[in-house]
Amino acid sequence: MTDVVVIGGGQSGLAAGFYLRRAGLSFVILDSQPEPGGAWQHGWDSLRLFSIARHSSLPGWPMPPFLDGYPTAEHVIDYLTAYEKRYALPIHRPVDVQAVRRDGSGLVVETDTGEWEAKAVISATGTWSRPFVPTVPGRFTGTQLHTTGYRNAAQFSGQRVVVVGGGNSGAQIAADLIEHVELTWVTLRPPRYLPDEIDGKALFDIASTQVGGIGNLGDIVAVPPVREARDAGRLVARPMFDHFDGSEVVWPDGSRQEADVVIWCTGFRPVLNHLAPLGLRTKDGRIEVIGTRAADEPRLHLLGYGSWTGPASATLIGVGRTARAAVSEIKSLVE
Structure with missing residues (x-):
């Protein structure tokens, strides 16, 4: 033993x-x-x-x-x-x-x-x-994958891609794709960026010493590609859609977006x-x-x-x- x-x-x-x-x-x-x-x-x-x-x-x-x-x-x-x-x-x-x-x-x-x-x-x-993908009503005829299946933008060049997720992986993958695809970034709530000066060391210090950790400060570390896309006004999020309808994602107000791919950055x-x-x-x-x-x-x-x-x-x-x-x-x- x-x-x-x-x-x-x-x-x-x-x-x-x-x-x-x-x-x-x-x-x-x-x-x-x-x-x-x-x-x-x-x-x-x-x-x-x-x-x-x-x-x-x-x-x-x-x-x-x-x-x-x-x-x-x-x-x-x-x-x-x-x-x-x-x-x-x-x-x-x-x-x-x-x-x-x-x-x-x-x-x-x-x-x-x-x-x-x-x-x-x-x-x-x-x-x-053990990736998590939420259940969404309807049927989607395009491709769905989780963060675990994403490698690079070349996989999806020229396609209509919906990235779902308001955390670090969602922001980073959206920024990675933005020059290469027709991008729609979807988040459950408006993106919350941590102050630009905060990096992993600061996150560790905060998580270790403050009650409530980093949750009150934000969800996204503004690493350089994310910061550049955000500051250029190109990293803009829409609210979460309501359901699928064939090749479209549909919002509660009835607006629709054609999509070839949905990437779930949902933890x-x-x-x-x-x-x-x-x-x-x-x-x-x-x-x-x-x-x-x-x-x-x-x-x-x-x-x-x-x-x-x-x-x-x-x-x-x-x-x-x-x-x-x-x-x-x-x-x-x-x-």
């Missing part, structure tokens, strides 16, 4: 591995991806961090400098790849974790390659593989199906936690899913704090 099984080899799993190694605990990291990099492997081509490299680091080792503004997803992947090698983290991939079950004083992690017995489990599976839900046998999920689909520890299962910690598992815990700069706290609790439990 190993001390800890970490499920997920993205940024949260690596941060957990760093502190588990430092604590002297035995552990493995099980990653469903065939290559390092977690969800960063699947972002669109123009995706960049909100912060410069030195403010986007996992514990122990700063991200190498990126000289051309905010780091690209490729730079992040290279960093995560080097990070797991630097600390010789025991990562097994690709491994699909199917279930976590109680077994006496420990937990059993069932996978497609066998079972692991552990004194404790850290679930760090993130949200990327994600936590990937927690593997924890179903533990019977911990609440009506909202989450698991009640005290810090990162499951309230009703002290051998389980959840890491990196968002603010409900720790302030800024779904960010590179923020996950270290919650990872350290989780490992500290686990060390007390297993020793």
Whole structure:
């Protein structure tokens, strides 16, 4: 029996591995991806961090400098790849974790390659593989995809594209497309931009110290492409449409817009199906936690899913704090 099984080899799993190694605990990291990099492997081509490299680091080792503004997803992947090698983290991939079950004083992690017995489990599976698309009445005859399926504007050159979503991904993808398509940007409420001087480091500081986090300030970080499109008056949002009608989206007032493509930038839900046998999920689909520890299962910690598992815990700069706290609790439990 190993001390800890970490499920997920993205940024949260690596941060957990760093502190588990430092604590002297035995552990493995099980990653469903065939290559390092977690969800960063699947972002669109123009995706960049909100912060410069030195403010986007996992514990122990700063991200190498990126000289051309905010780091690209490729730079992040290279960093995560080097990070797991630097600390010789025991990562097994690709491994699909199917279930976590109680077994006496420990937990059993069932996978497609066998079972692991552990004194404790850290679930760090993130949200990327569970995209959320709202239900809209009517039938749409064009193409629909989520943020997860977007790569670059060349996919849709010359087409009529509706981008749905008033967060960072919606604004960035709309700005990416604006020169290449007939764009309609749709948001549930008017876009709320954070002050231009705020970047990822500032967001982390705010999320970590202010009650209510960043929600009162805005939803969109004005990275350079978004700022340029906004300031030029080209990034203008319409309210959310009401229903589909064949090749059209239709608003409550009856106005219509022909569309070839709808891109849903509508967020994600936590990937927690593997924890179903533990019977911990609440009506909202989450698991009640005290810090990162499951309230009703002290051998389980959840890491990196968002603010409900720790302030800024779904960010590179923020996950270290919650990872350290989780490992500290686990060390007390297993020793």
